[in-house]
Amino acid sequence: MKKVSFLVLLVCSVFACAEISDGSQNSSEVEKINSITNRSTTSSETIERYLPKLDSTRYNVGFLIMDGVYNTELTAPYDIFQHTVFRENSKAMNVFTVANTLDPIITFEGLRILPDFDYTADEIPPIDILVVPSAEHHLDTDLEDEQMIHFxxxxxKNAQFVTSHCDGAFVLAKAGLLDQHVFTTFPSDIDAMRTMFPKLDVRKDVLFVHNGKYITSAGGAKSFEAALYVCELLYGKEIAQSLADGLVIEWDLKKVPHLIIKK
Structure with missing residues (x-):
């Protein structure tokens, strides 16, 4: 009987120790998770702002971004222009983004982007080429942003080229930059452009228009072609072709429906 009682007591002790051990382990794991979480929070609060290194011998290319910007109209010209740094014996491009905040910008498709500069607070580097990609509200609320239009x-004023892709042309139109200029925009929004800005000369059936310093494109995947055209203007056919080859894009200006207005 004593042996049986001893065995029962021993078994109970083992289970009790196991429960205590599990409890202390779970508590330890919780503390570890909390510790990691706290470190992550502290780390994120102390991350220093990253500023792009701008080579003074290059063109400065500023991309205007805001919530709802479309991926393709942003990344297509960005890819083309950024790859100029890999071409020797040419004046490459510094590419950077500009927004009205330094907080993450969320594209229409959900991509999060940290802007390089805040035009409401920073001294923006002189921009040689301004790129205005399309954004979700370029036909309505974005056009009411007076600070953005002013930027x-x-x-x-001092840019060598001002380019828009898709509905980015609505921003240029609102700013009055397309007065007396021929341009294009996203094909299905041409009627809206004519309604909102009846005095402007918007063209259809072309993928991009070059008039003066303004180069406007239909947008979408054709934003690549408009960007390659800019590079052909600045660097010549050979480099433009090499940029296209590097991104596996077929490029032949003669085969791209476009309009060039010479003044």
């Missing part, structure tokens, strides 16, 4: 106007 576009001021940047355009």
């Amino acid at each position: 576009v106007l001021e940047s355009a």
